[in-house]
Each structure stands twice: as C-alpha cells, then as structure tokens.
Amino acid sequence: MKIVCYLFIFHSLILAVLCTGDKxxxxxxxxxxxxxLDGAATVTPDxxxxxxxxxxxxxxxxxxxxxxxFRKTPNGAVQSFxxxxxxxxxxxxxxxxxxxxxxxxxxxxxxxTALPSQYLGLFNPQNNGKITNHVFAVELDTNQNKEFxxxxxxxxxxxxxxxxxxxxxxxxxxxxxxxTFQNLTLASHDVMQVWVDYDSQYTRISVTMAPIRMPKPxxxxxxxxxxxxxxxxxxxxxxxxxxxxxxxxxxxxxxxSFGMSMPAPAIDTSKLPELPRVGPKPQSKILEIILPIxxxxxxxxTIVIIFELKRRRQMYAEVCEDWEAEFGPHRFAYKDLxxxxxxxNKRNLLGTGGFGSVYRGxxxxxxxxxxxxxxxxxxxxxxxxxxxxxVSIGCLRHRNLVRLxxxxxxxxxxxxxxxxxxxxxxxxxxxxxxxxxxxxxSTRFHIIQDVACGLHYLHEKWExxxxxxxxxxSNVLLDSKMNGRLGDxxxxxxxxxxxxxxxxxxxGTIGYLAPELTRTGKTSPLTDVFAFGIFLLEVTCGQRPxxxxxxxxxxxxxxxxxxxxxxxRLIEVVDSRLNGNFDMEEAxxxxxxxxxxxxxxxxxxxxxxLVMQYLDGDVxxxxxxxxxxxxxxxxxxxxxxxxxxxxxHQQLMTSFGTxxxxxxxx
Ligand SMILES: Nc1ncnc2c1ncn2[C@@H]1O[C@H](COP(=O)(O)OP(=O)(O)O)[C@@H](O)[C@H]1O
Ligand SMILES: *[C@@H]1O[C@H](CO)[C@@H](O)[C@H](O)[C@H]1NC(C)=O
Ligand SMILES: *[C@@H]1O[C@H](CO)[C@@H](O)[C@H](O)[C@H]1NC(C)=O
Ligand SMILES: *[C@@H]1O[C@H](CO)[C@@H](O)[C@H](O)[C@H]1NC(C)=O
Ligand SMILES: *[C@@H]1O[C@H](CO)[C@@H](O)[C@H](O)[C@H]1NC(C)=O
Ligand SMILES: *[C@@H]1O[C@H](CO)[C@@H](O)[C@H](O)[C@H]1NC(C)=O
Ligand SMILES: *[C@@H]1O[C@H](CO)[C@@H](O)[C@H](O)[C@H]1NC(C)=O
Ligand SMILES: *[C@@H]1O[C@H](CO)[C@@H](O)[C@H](O)[C@H]1NC(C)=O
Ligand SMILES: [Mg+2]
Numbered sequence: 001m002k003i004v005c006y007l008f009i010f011h012s013l014i015l016a017v018l019c020t021g022d023k024x025x026x027x028x029x030x031x032x033x034x035x036x037l038d039g040a041a042t043v044t045p046d047x048x049x050x051x052x053x054x055x056x057x058x059x060x061x062x063x064x065x066x067x068x069x070f071r072k073t074p075n076g077a078v079q080s081f082x083x084x085x086x087x088x089x090x091x092x093x094x095x096x097x098x099x100x101x102x103x104x105x106x107x108x109x110x111x112x113t114a115l116p117s118q119y120l121g122l123f124n125p126q127n128n129g130k131i132t133n134h135v136f137a138v139e140l141d142t143n144q145n146k147e148f149x150x151x152x153x154x155x156x157x158x159x160x161x162x163x164x165x166x167x168x169x170x171x172x173x174x175x176x177x178x179x180t181f182q183n184l185t186l187a188s189h190d191v192m193q194v195w196v197d198y199d200s201q202y203t204r205i206s207v208t209m210a211p212i213r214m215p216k217p218x219x220x221x222x223x224x225x226x227x228x229x230x231x232x233x234x235x236x237x238x239x240x241x242x243x244x245x246x247x248x249x250x251x252x253x254x255x256x257s258f259g260m261s262m263p264a265p266a267i268d269t270s271k272l273p274e275l276p277r278v279g280p281k282p283q284s285k286i287l288e289i290i291l292p293i294x295x296x297x298x299x300x301x302t303i304v305i306i307f308e309l310k311r312r313r314q315m316y317a318e319v320c321e322d323w324e325a326e327f328g329p330h331r332f333a334y335k336d337l338x339x340x341x342x343x344x345n346k347r348n349l350l351g352t353g354g355f356g357s358v359y360r361g362x363x364x365x366x367x368x369x370x371x372x373x374x375x376x377x378x379x380x381x382x383x384x385x386x387x388x389x390x391v392s393i394g395c396l397r398h399r400n401l402v403r404l405x406x407x408x409x410x411x412x413x414x415x416x417x418x419x420x421x422x423x424x425x426x427x428x429x430x431x432x433x434x435x436x437x438x439x440x441x442s443t444r445f446h447i448i449q450d451v452a453c454g455l456h457y458l459h460e461k462w463e464x465x466x467x468x469x470x471x472x473x474s475n476v477l478l479d480s481k482m483n484g485r486l487g488d489x490x491x492x493x494x495x496x497x498x499x500x501x502x503x504x505x506x507x508g509t510i511g512y513l514a515p516e517l518t519r520t521g522k523t524s525p526l527t528d529v530f531a532f533g534i535f536l537l538e539v540t541c542g543q544r545p546x547x548x549x550x551x552x553x554x555x556x557x558x559x560x561x562x563x564x565x566x567x568x569r570l571i572e573v574v575d576s577r578l579n580g581n582f583d584m585e586e587a588x589x590x591x592x593x594x595x596x597x598x599x600x601x602x603x604x605x606x607x608x609x610l611v612m613q614y615l616d617g618d619v620x621x622x623x624x625x626x627x628x629x630x631x632x633x634x635x636x637x638x639x640x641x642x643x644x645x646x647x648x649h650q651q652l653m654t655s656f657g658t659x660x661x662x663x664x665x666x
Pocket of ligand 1: 350351352353354355356357358371373402418419420421422424425474475477487488
C-alpha cells in the first residue's frame with residue numbers, strides 16, 4: 001500500500017494530514033491547509049476556515065482537495081465512514097443568524113449554480129430534490145423555511161439530494177448521565193462539535209453534536225437509515241458550504257477530521273484557533289480586561305483616600321473655641337506638632353512628669369527645636385482662664401525663663417510648646433550621673449543665681465505677680481550654655497482652677513510645700529520662696545528633699561541640715577561628691593539662706609529681691625536672722641498647742657516637716 005504522509009507545521013498550529021490512501025485526515029486548525037475554496041471562503045491568518053465573511057447574500061465552499069474513494073471496488077458498496085468537525089456561527093445579532101451551513105459529500109466541487117440564503121449554497125430551485133444531484137449533506141440550519149418543511153429555526157437535518165430533510169431534530173444533545181435532552185443554540189457564538197457516522201452494514205446514518213470539549217454523547221441526536229451506496233458517486237468530494245441572506249453572519253470551521261472504516265481521529269482542541277469576537281467594532285481585549293480592573297482600582301483607591309482623609313481629620317482634629325481667637329498667634333496646628341515629634345514617638349520622649357509627657361521635636365518650617373508637653377486634660381470650666389493665663393505669662397521673655405512658644409488644644413488634651421533646652425533638667429545632673437560628670441560648684445552657684453533671677457522676675461518685675469507654684473530641680477532646665485532657666489510656671493494652676501475653695505487641694509511637689517500652704521491652701525510669693533529654699537539645700541547637698549535612709553526612716557533634708565547647723569557642723573552637709581572642691585563662704589551662704597527661705601513661718605522668709613541681693617553679695621547675710629528663727633519657731637509651736645517642754649528639737653522640726661506633706665499634693 002502506497003503511504004504518503006504530509007506533515008505541515010505552520011507557526012504554533014499543527015496541521016497533520018495523515019493520509020493512508022485517503023483513509024483518514026485531521027485538521028486541528030487550517031493554517032497552511034491545501035483546501036479548495038470558493039465564494040467568500042478563506043482561511044484566516046490564525047487558521048480559521050471562514051466560509052462566509054459577513055457580506056450579505058454570499059455563499060462559500062471549502063473542499064478536501066482530492067476526491068475520496070468510498071468503495072473498495074468501483075461497483076461495491078459505500079464503506080462505513082466517520083466525520084467530526086467543530087464549527088461556530090457568529091452573527092451580528094445574537095441568536096439570529098440568516099441561514100446556516102452544511103457538511104456535504106458531492107460528485108463535484110463546482111457549486112457555481114447553487115444559490116445562497118435558504119438554498120445554503122447547495123442547490124437551486126431547479127435541481128433541489130433531483131436524484132441526479134448525488135449529494136448527501138448534514139445541515140445546521142438557523143432559519144425556518146416552510147417550503148422545505150423546516151421544523152424550526154435551530155435544527156440539525158440529514159439531507160439527501162434535497163433541502164427537505166430525511167430526518168431532523170432541534171439542535172442539542174442527550175446527556176450521558178440522565179439521558180435528558182439539552183438544547184444548543186447554533187448561532188450562539190459558541191463552538192460546537194458535530195459527528196457524522198455511516199454504518200454500511202445497517203446503512204445507518206447518525207449525527208451527534210455537543211459543546212466543545214464535551215466527550216461525544218453516547219446517544220446520537222438523529223439516526224436515519226439510508227443506503228448511501230445509492231447516492232454517492234465514486235469517487236466523491238467532501239467539504240462544507242455556507243450561505244448568508246442580507247443579515248450579517250459568519251460561519252467558521254475550526255477543526256475537521258475524517259476516517260474511512262474507522263472512527264474519525266480526535267481533533268486536538270488545544271491547537272484550535274479562537275472564534276473572533278462579535279460586534280461591528282470588536283472591542284480590544286486589553287480594554288475589556290483593563291477597564292474593569294482600572295475601574296475597580298480607581299474605586300478602591302478613592303475609598304482608601306476617603307478613609308485616609310477621614311482618619312487624618314480625626315487624627316489631627318483639634319478643639320478651638322471663639323474665645324481663643326485672641327491667642328491665635330500662639331496657636332499651633334496639631335498636625336505640625338505631630339510631625340515635629342515624629343508622631344509622638346517614644347524615641348522623642350524627654351521625660352514624664354506629674355502633668356504629662358514631654359517630647360522633643362523640630363518644627364516643620366522654622367526647623368526650631370522645641371519641647372512639646374502633652375497634658376491629658378478633661379475639658380473643664382477653668383480652661384479658658386487657664387489658657388489665657390498660661391499663654392500671657394508663658395510668653396514672657398526672660399533669659400532665665402523657659403519660653404512658651406504656644407499651645408494647641410484637642411479633645412481631652414492640651415499641648416504646650418516650649419523652647420528646647422538642650423542640656424535637660426537639673427535633677428538629672430544632681431542625681432542620675434553616678435559620680436561621673438558631677439556639676440561643679442561654680443556651675444551650681446551660677447544656676448542658683450539664674451533661678452533666683454527668674455523667680456524674682458516672675459514675682460516682682462512683671463505687670464502681674466506670677467506665682468510659679470512648682471519650683472523644684474526637675475523644673476530647672478539648662479540651656480546649651482548651662483544657664484539655669486525656670487520652666488513650667490503657672491502649670492500647677494491647671495489643677496487648682498474652678499474648685500470649691502473649702503476643698504482646695506494643694507498642688508505642688510511633696511517636700512517643697514510650705515507649711516501654711518498645707519493649712520490654708522493659699523499660694524503667695526512666699527510659698528515659692530519656701531520651695532526655693534528647699535531647692536537651695538537640694539543643690540548644695542546633692543540630696544532630694546525627702547529620702548529614705550538605710551533604716552527605711554524618712555529623712556527630711558531641712559531637718560537634717562538644721563541639725564548640723566545647731567551642732568555647728570554645717571559644712572559637712574555639702575555634697576560629698578564635690579570632694580571638697582567648693583567655696584566655703586558661698587556654701588555657708590547657700591545653706592543658711594536655704595534654711596531661712598524654708599522658714600516655717602512665712603513672715604520670716606526673705607523676698608526674692610533680698611535673696612538676690614544676698615546671693616550677689618550686695619547685702620551681707622545676717623546671722624542674727626537665722627538665730628531669730630528658732631525663737632520664732634518655738635513661739636509659733638506654742639501657739640499651735642504643742643507642749644514644748646516634752647519635745648526634742650528634732651521632734652519639733654519633724655512635726656513641721658510632716659505638716660508640709662500632710663496635704664499629700666503632687
Ligand atoms: N523645655 C524642655 N527642654 C528639654 N527638656 C525638657 C523641657 N521640658 C521638660 N523637659 C524634660 O521632660 C521631663 C518631664 O518634664 P515634666 O513633665 O515637666 O515633669 P517634671 O517637671 O515633673 O519632671 C523633665 O524632667 C525634663 O527632663
Ligand atoms: C467578503 O468576500 C467578498 C468576496 O470575496 C468581498 O467582495 C467582500 O468585500 C468581503 N466582505 C468582507 C466584509 O470582507
Ligand atoms: C493542493 O491540492 C491541489 C489539488 O489536488 C494540488 O494540485 C496541489 O499540488 C496541492 N498543493 C500542495 C501545496 O499540496
Ligand atoms: C462550473 O460549472 C459551470 C456550469 O455547469 C461552468 O460554466 C463552469 O465553467 C464550471 N466551473 C469550473 C471551475 O469548472
Ligand atoms: C429547547 O428549545 C425548545 C424550543 O426553543 C424549547 O421549547 C424547550 O423547552 C427547550 N428545552 C430545554 C431543555 O431547554
Ligand atoms: C445498498 O445498495 C447497494 C447498491 O444498490 C446494494 O448492493 C446493497 O446491498 C445495499 N445494501 C443494503 C444493506 O441494502
Ligand atoms: C550642654 O550643651 C552643650 C551644647 O548642646 C554641650 O556642648 C555641652 O557639653 C553640654 N554640657 C553638659 C554638661 O552636658
Ligand atoms: C507639758 O508637759 C509637762 C510634763 O509632762 C507638764 O508638767 C506640763 O504641765 C505640760 N504643759 C502644758 C501646757 O500642758
Ligand atoms: Mg516640669
């Protein structure tokens with residue numbers, strides 16, 4: 001047997017025509033296929049066999065190029081054969097296609113006299129129904145033509161020499177699982193597969209169809225008994241025909257296979273070309289994919305932006321009332337403070353005190369270094385007065401005061417913006433630097449003079465008397481030149497406002513509270529002087545106003561100093577870490593002045609002006625004043641009802657010390 005094999009490979013499409021004496025062939029796509037085409041039929045560049053091209057009233061044919069011998073001998077019977085093909089009908093109007101297509105076997109490839117439209121490019125009114133046609137066809141008809149007794153506009157039919165079908169049925173298939181009939185729409189733009197089988201023994205023709213990629217259904221759609229030996233010429237051509245009416249539609253074959261006396265070879269569906277998209281202006285696939293994605297992205301981005309803006313608005317929300325207008329220039333935007341402190345980052349935290357946390361920051365535009373104090377504060381009635389006061393006094397300019405630059409108010413929060421003091425607060429130098437870098441004597445003395453000067457300014461030099469209320473080492477800050485500056489003045493007042501005077505509780509820091517403050521709750525410049533006196537002793541001795549000794553007993557710094565003074569060993573109390581490197585006279589002055597300022601009897605305390613004069617050496621410190629102190633204390637104690645003859649001096653002083661902490665203020 002002569003075996004001729006052609007193997008064509010055109011780009012990704014593989015056309016394999018395996019011809020064993022024309023016994024079988026398979027086209028998985030038609031790229032490079034040698035078909036005989038006429039009319040509107042063409043093979044598109046991507047390998048689709050296009051029978052009609054959308055122009056109305058056209059027909060198109062495609063034939064396997066060589067005739068096929070269906071009989072073993074010239075007068076023998078037609079052998080069994082099997083055909084499979086995949087088709088798609090694409091019409092401009094969905095589900096409405098003008099006329100269909102056929103698979104056909106005919107004596108010739110010349111259909112020049114056939115008509116389009118309902119004649120499907122197969123016959124014409126003259127030859128339709130004539131047995132001389134020798135044409136066998138399977139029609140896929142999308143129109144109902146009453147003259148040919150069509151059952152509907154979506155049917156499959158077996159035609160012999162005539163468009164009046166031998167047998168026909170709705171397009172569809174019988175389900176393998178439950179045997180039910182499932183409709184298929186021929187002009188649905190979906191690809192479908194058709195099998196045409198002829199059994200020569202029983203002269204039975206069966207036609208089966210299914211959606212693409214579904215295995216061949218067991219039950220055929222149509223079966224008809226017809227002895228094709230009486231129809232076919234020998235040899236005969238096999239191929240396709242399609243026709244259009246004025247309605248725009250296109251008929252495509254995607255793959256085709258044939259087997260003589262054997263099942264049609266499988267068509268490789270992975271290699272099939274794609275059906276073109278529908279519509280007069282086929283939309284770009286990119287647009288179709290990108291448009292929804294872009295829309296979705298746009299919508300989600302918009303939502304995210306809205307949420308972000310809302311979040312930011314909430315995050316940066318401030319509280320601002322009408323009365324604040326006059327403080328406008330001192331008002332900061334929360335957003336700026338937020339960014340300046342890197343979102344109140346822990347790494348920017350300078351310290352936390354009784355009123356809140358202090359953060360270091362750099363203002364966005366001016367690049368000025370600031371310290372931002374964040375005070376949790378429930379909105380209360382005194383807020384207006386407080387802000388007014390804090391802002392007006394806070395903006396005082398003095399070389400020994402930490403300048404308040406402005407403030408900001410949020411719900412439950414008050415933010416105060418101060419100049420940043422690069423060397424931090426004095427308490428750090430006094431207590432935390434374990435022996436290393438202890439503040440030397442002259443710096444200490446200098447800082448004390450600075451603080452005295454600052455406090456003097458608050459008490460006497462400004463238009464109003466300003467009481468600091470919270471003098472202590474941690475509120476003395478050091479600038480880059482180690483100058484002392486008083487900070488936090490007036491702040492204590494925030495907790496002091498709008499309260500019933502009967503229940504006024506004292507604000508300040510334990511150890512620095514003057515005795516009369518604990519009893520009357522009334523502040524005066526002299527209560528500041530008391531705290532300043534304790535501060536003097538603190539700096540000189542390098543010890544906190546209250547501390548626990550080894551036996552866990554509380555030692556009160558004033559009592560301890562006073563005791564040494566009475567025993568004439570005053571100089572022993574000076575900070576031992578100085579290793580004796582201090583000015584004896586200055587040390588004595590500071591200690592005695594400290595005792596005097598922290599005199600339990602307010603009237604015995606000097607004014608800040610006098611304190612400055614003592615410190616500057618302009619006025620000599622009168623030892624007599626201090627001597628006088630004991631006498632005054634004793635008489636006062638008697639007035640208070642103490643039985644002096646039963647008490648030691650130590651007990652007496654401790655009584656005063658405890659009185660000053662009884663209130664339990666801050
Ligand atoms: N203007 C400032 N510049 C630099 N550091 C500051 C400034 N204000 C406060 N601090 C630091 O923040 C810490 C906490 O301050 P604060 O809240 O006033 O608490 P307290 O004064 O009770 O210690 C202080 O101990 C100090 O070290
Ligand atoms: C279809 O084919 C015919 C004949 O080849 C041609 O005249 C017509 O312009 C084609 N129509 C389209 C839409 O390509
Ligand atoms: C295509 O088929 C025709 C007709 O049978 C034949 O003459 C021609 O040589 C074939 N061409 C190719 C490239 O096979
Ligand atoms: C096809 O048939 C017609 C009429 O039968 C004839 O005129 C025409 O020449 C034929 N065409 C070919 C290509 O054989
Ligand atoms: C199939 O189509 C016919 C006519 O269009 C309809 O009457 C029938 O209900 C359909 N059957 C199914 C199962 O969809
Ligand atoms: C079919 O027709 C041929 C020729 O007329 C005949 O030889 C053959 O026996 C017929 N087959 C059957 C099954 O009737
Ligand atoms: C104080 O700050 C200045 C500048 O910031 C620095 O040069 C100096 O060493 C600091 N002094 C101390 C004792 O830390
Ligand atoms: C004080 O105590 C002493 C001794 O207990 C007693 O004699 C004296 O009367 C008391 N003085 C007063 C005023 O209570
Ligand atoms: Mg402070």
